[in-house]
Amino acid sequence: MQGVHRGRWLVAATGLLVLTVVASLAIGARSLAPLDVWHALTGADAGAGAGAADSAVAVVRQLRLPRAALGLLVGVALGLAGALMQALTRNPLADPGLLGVNAGAAAAVVTAIAFLGVSDLSGYIWFAFVGAALVTVAVWAVAGGGTATPAGLALSGTAVTAVLYAYVTAVQLLDTASLDRMRFWTAGSLAAARPGTATLVLPFVAAGVLLTAVLARTLNVLALGDDAARALGTSPVRVRAAAAVAVVLLCGAATAACGPIVFLGLLVPHLVRPLTGPDLRWLLAFCAVLAPVLLLGADVLGRVVARPGELQVGVVTAVVGGGCFLAVVRRRRA
16 A cells, blocks of 8 residues: 555656656746647647747757756756665765765866866766766775775765865866856756757666666665675675666766756655655655756756846755755754
8 A cells, every 4th residue: 555655656756747847848038838848849830920939949949958858867867876875875964965976076077177178078977987986985995995884974075075176166266268168067057958968968877777776676675784685695795886886877977967966866865755765666766756856946946036047056956955955854853
């Protein structure tokens, strides 16, 4: 019976995701009716003048559809990465931002922009993976390696994150020629999405999602403790290594595509856990659906509050996500 209720909630969450995608396609500096969005996507005759119809098609297909597709992929990646981090470290405060993974990817990409002249996503993405992987290993080593505790990982990740973001800021200040290219990326933005951007990111996110789905059951076993997991035939070391690879794939792709976005991976698992309970199979499924809802919703909100300009989605998620997380903490204390 509980599974039936979870299934209904998951269907409702999927419906909310569809509505959010429609809002992302319809709302902006120029708002469009849902019917106009449909006509622009399908090429049907909207019954309007040819100029207006062509303009709507250009706005939807060239600007908003690539942006919504990228937001969908990045939301899935960050939501799953946050849930994996919290399961892997048994730390409710773990997320790719707090443990330094996003900061490592950001530092590597900024280095590529400032010193190597890399200027497009096809180049960013490899540097982002290298940076995310190196920082994951560094945080684990600084925290004590095989004896690392959840508190040690959090402290180590916080320290490494602070150092890396100080480096990113220093590079921006010293290299004024690259500052313009980096400033929107380091704030976290979907505005640079173009046709083909999501296609570059998709294979890496898909690989991370597939690996996460394979690991869901064994992570449930690992939650019982290392000794119990070994008794049931699961290798904790292999599971953690595979989960770390999934996190690097997901975070590296997301950060390369739109810059470091904080709080999403931290907040979403806390929001969905009352619906799913401790079962990671359901938790991961809900995170994959609701994290894009929050990311695309934040992107739409950023377009509305600063119209005709916009606030970068990374700024909105930091402000809104921080407030929501404080509310979750207060509710749990109550």
